[in-house]
Amino acid sequence: QKEVEQDPGPLSVPEGAIVSLNCTYSNSAFQYFMWYRQYSRKGPELLMYTYSSGNKEDGRFTAQVDKSSKYISLFIRDSQPSDSATYLCAMSVGGGGNQFYFGTGTSLTVIP
Amino acid sequence: EPEVTQTPSHQVTQMGQEVILRCVPISNHLYFYWYRQILGQKVEFLVSFYNNEISEKSEIFDDQFSVERPDGSNFTLKIRSTKLEDSAMYFCASSVEDFRAFFGQGTRLTVV
Numbered sequence: 716q717k718e719v720e721q722d723p724g725p726l727s728v729p730e731g732a733i734v735s736l737n738c739t740y741s742n743s744a745f746q747y748f749m750w751y752r753q754y755s756r757k758g759p760e761l762l763m764y765t766y767s768s769g770n771k772e773d774g775r776f777t778a779q780v781d782k783s784s785k786y787i788s789l790f791i792r793d794s795q796p797s798d799s800a801t802y803l804c805a806m807s808v809g810g811g812g813n814q815f816y817f818g819t820g821t822s823l824t825v826i827p
Numbered sequence: 828e829p830e831v832t833q834t835p836s837h838q839v840t841q842m843g844q845e846v847i848l849r850c851v852p853i854s855n856h857l858y859f860y861w862y863r864q865i866l867g868q869k870v871e872f873l874v875s876f877y878n879n880e881i882s883e884k885s886e887i888f889d890d891q892f893s894v895e896r897p898d899g900s901n902f903t904l905k906i907r908s909t910k911l912e913d914s915a916m917y918f919c920a921s922s923v924e925d926f927r928a929f930f931g932q933g934t935r936l937t938v939v
Contacts (some may be wrong), residue, residue: 717926730850747926749926749927749928751930756916756933756935757932757933758831758833758918758930758932759870759918759930760930761927761928761929763932764926764927766926776842781889789934796915803870805870806924810878810925810926811857811858811922811923811924811925811926812858812875812877812882812883813883813926814860814872814875814883814885815862815870815872815926815928816872817869817870819868819869820869823922
């Protein structure tokens with residue numbers, strides 16, 4: 716069973732575009748949702764995190780969770796070439812100590 | 828900014844040899860994790876550790892794997908007899924009580 720599905724892309728957008736990245740999941744017990752950014756051969760870097768449903772905004776980034784549809788999104792406004800990376804969604808059932816289930820990651824390139 | 832530190836960055840080992848991957852988690856964190864990422868695949872959970880005990884482990888984490896917190900700062904992953912399929916990036920992560928896990932830069936393990 717594939718717990719978390721994510722379109723691997725690649726996604727290529729012009730600088731300044733709005734980027735939409737998405738994940739779907741099958742386990743309705745997931746309560747915690749994260750987005751990580753990963754540069755080539757580096758560790759995942761935590762970008763956004765949300766608990767349960769709703770929206771969260773941090774600068775140019777907005778994370779949305781729709782638990783009824785089992786669907787989460789990350790929006791990047793005014794995308795920059797430095798946003799070029801792989802974006803991973805991750806989710807877990809519980810808090811500390813619980814495993815995260817990751818998507819495959821979406822490769823994003825922002826063209827200057 | 829505090830960060831998770833992993834050593835070595837790259838380890839090459841012969842099949843059947845033992846390897847120890849080392850991590851220094853963020854100092855006030857309580858939960859520690861090992862994940863791995865085979866090239867081109869998802870980040871996969873191996874094990875979580877809390878209060879000097881394994882709190883959760885995956886099917887991947889069989890008898891060939893062990894974890895230890897030998898002192899107040901280090902967290903290690905030992906693979907007793909490496910196989911070719913153990914070749915991957917290994918990531919250490921740590922978190923406080925909640926679900927926000929911070930990852931290290933990884934150790935690239937190559938088994939030849």
